[in-house]
């Protein structure tokens with residue numbers, strides 16, 4: 001067959017039904033698309049042969065023209081703390097990583113939005129090779145399904161965060177398409193409040209996201225509380241002054257009623273001085289944001305170190321005295337390289 005199969009996970013029921021009409025003619029019942037999605041999202045069936053309420057003739061043609069899973073699992077690494085990380089390979093050879101983070105009451109999936117990352121923060125493994133390409137909506141959704149497959153039957157993902165590789169708001173249409181499927185009752189059915197997009201801070205897409213009518217969570221990876229330090233740590237953001245991002249976040253909060261979270265990586269000796277606390281507190285108060293402090297998970301060769309716990313605690317206390325609602329979050333899966341981009345990078349260059 002010349003044409004690659006259509007990726008079912010890219011589609012909504014109307015799109016799939018149109019494809020079915022094209023293939024089987026207008027006499028195909030209008031409920032077929034919904035039936036297929038029920039198998040995929042509710043019963044976790046990922047091949048047409050097992051869809052027992054579809055006629056065999058239909059299943060055979062579906063098999064020829066469509067696929068449900070497009071990736072193969074290249075690595076499946078369990079961590080000592082229960083975190084599981086998958087490395088998926090797509091038909092074009094590109095790879096993506098995604099992580100399942102189970103806790104007592106949650107199963108959180110951390111998804112990638114792109115292959116590589118255009119932002120190239122100087123401390124992050126994801127951006128080391130730059131951007132290879134965007135992921136499609138179906139490829140983003142597939143990561144979530146692959147992670148559910150790791151969970152016992154009848155359990156579901158409770159939360160999804162776009163904190164894997166890539167900048168979600170630089171692949172806006174595919175990411176919002178995936179969010180709609182993850183949220184839809186015919187899809188994964190997750191409440192909007194259980195979905196979080198993490199961004200380096202792109203003002204226009206943040207404003208657009210605010211208007212989607214989806215009260216999802218927005219996390220801004222701030223890391224530097226003044227423009228000078230920001231230019232050093234996140235050179236890509238040099239053309240976007242902090243004030244523009246602050247205005248966009250304020251707009252997001254006012255439009256959606258959802259608080260923005262500030263993610264602040266603590267890099268040893270770089271961004272935890274008293275004046276940084278004061279600058280960070282001013283930003284947090286301007287957008288009424290909570291702050292998550294994340295001790296850096298060191299990446300070999302990038303030249304940054306993890307601060308001592310006491311240093312992080314001191315910075316946290318200083319922020320708290322300045323009226324900030326602040327928490328320290330520890331990255332999990334340290335033993336399986338669960339920080340952004342580490343597994344994919346290892347696979348690209350085994351010596352790095």
Ligand code: SAH
Nearest residue numbers: 124163166167198199200221296297339340
């Ligand atoms: N591009 C988006 C989402 C991906 S990164 C963003 O920047 O928000 C998800 C979070 O992990 C970001 O806050 C990122 O800065 C952080 N991160 C990157 N490398 C890390 C590391 N080595 N240790 C801990 N957090 C890291």
